[in-house]
Amino acid sequence: MAKKKRVGRKPASAATEIVDQDPDLPSIQEEATDPELAEDGMMPVVKENARRQEQDKTQANKDWVTPKRKAQLVMDCWNKEIAGNGLDKIMRKLFRVKHALKAFQRAEVGDVRKDYKEAKETFCNIQEAAANFPNDVFIQQVNLDEAILQQAARGDKFSAKKCYNSLVGETPFAYANAIWDTLVLPKHRFIFWQIANSHLLTRDYLHHIMVTPNNLCPVCEVEVETHDHIFFNCYYTSQVFEAVNRWLGDIHWPRSTAEMLQLCNNATKDLTQRILNAVMAAVFYFLWKNRNKCVFDYSCMVPSKLSLEVRKIVQLRVVCKYSNQVESNRF
Numbered sequence: 001m002a003k004k005k006r007v008g009r010k011p012a013s014a015a016t017e018i019v020d021q022d023p024d025l026p027s028i029q030e031e032a033t034d035p036e037l038a039e040d041g042m043m044p045v046v047k048e049n050a051r052r053q054e055q056d057k058t059q060a061n062k063d064w065v066t067p068k069r070k071a072q073l074v075m076d077c078w079n080k081e082i083a084g085n086g087l088d089k090i091m092r093k094l095f096r097v098k099h100a101l102k103a104f105q106r107a108e109v110g111d112v113r114k115d116y117k118e119a120k121e122t123f124c125n126i127q128e129a130a131a132n133f134p135n136d137v138f139i140q141q142v143n144l145d146e147a148i149l150q151q152a153a154r155g156d157k158f159s160a161k162k163c164y165n166s167l168v169g170e171t172p173f174a175y176a177n178a179i180w181d182t183l184v185l186p187k188h189r190f191i192f193w194q195i196a197n198s199h200l201l202t203r204d205y206l207h208h209i210m211v212t213p214n215n216l217c218p219v220c221e222v223e224v225e226t227h228d229h230i231f232f233n234c235y236y237t238s239q240v241f242e243a244v245n246r247w248l249g250d251i252h253w254p255r256s257t258a259e260m261l262q263l264c265n266n267a268t269k270d271l272t273q274r275i276l277n278a279v280m281a282a283v284f285y286f287l288w289k290n291r292n293k294c295v296f297d298y299s300c301m302v303p304s305k306l307s308l309e310v311r312k313i314v315q316l317r318v319v320c321k322y323s324n325q326v327e328s329n330r331f
């Protein structure tokens with residue numbers, strides 16, 4: 001009994017400290033006699049909440065729940081007097097605050113559980129309809145999108161790349177693997193990809209969009225500079241191919257972009273093919289670099305020197321890649 005008294009005394013004093021400070025709020029007696037309160041005792045809170053919401057919108061032009069207003073709601077609810085004594089009184093007040101917060105949440109955010117239930121029912125209905133109407137394109141499309149999302153997920157991980165490729169209907173090119181092969185240096189890959197798509201700013205293209213002194217190849221100054229000329233048919237390019245063949249062996253170099261793409265289709269079958277592919281990418285990169293030097297620096301590299309640069313950089317790349325693999329296999 002002594003314990004009960006001790007426990008009851010403190011909350012009683014705490015309750016007396018919290019008095020109803022807002023004269024606009026209905027008192028607990030009014031609350032008890034209000035017919036609208038008979039159901040759950042929450043309606044005045046909702047009304048008050050709506051009134052404060054309107055005030056906030058007009059005063060501060062805010063349209064979202066602010067922690068300040070939520071705190072005010074709790075304080076208002078707590079400060080209202082309620083019948084009872086001691087711990088029982090506090091419990092009743094807490095119960096009232098809980099219901100006030102629930103009503104506040106429903107009014108501001110909405111009933112999340114209800115929304116979830118509705119969405120789940122809609123999804124189940126669509127699945128059922130998809131099973132019943134296999135020829136309906138719209139229903140099957142909704143079902144297909146769901147299948148795409150499931151395919152893009154592996155375990156608990158979701159791949160945005162896979163999902164995007166599935167949605168846009170990706171058509172992979174066979175030569176892409178060779179161009180983006182990890183044995184090819186990143187800067188070489190970029191130029192390689194530009195060549196494959198004929199996207200470099202060669203003079204035949206520039207000649208159409210701006211005024212240029214001429215559209216001749218800046219290296220040999222004999223023929224019009226096109227992708228096919230600068231990378232496959234230029235006299236300088238053939239000199240470079242010969243220089244590379246002296247240390248690489250007698251390999252067949254492509255004579256056009258289309259032929260190059262054909263070679264790329266089978267360029268990742270084995271390590272030898274991958275190294276040849278890396279050499280080809282490096283040669284194209286240095287050819288383009290040399291062409292730019294001719295345009296901007298008025299200097300041209302000797303074919304044998306360019307060939308040595310290619311050899312050094314590819315050798316270094318292959319050694320680095322494979323030494324890394326050996327290291328990672330060791331540990």
Ligand SMILES: [Zn+2]
Pocket residue numbers: 217218219220221222223229230234235236
């Ligand atoms: Zn040329």
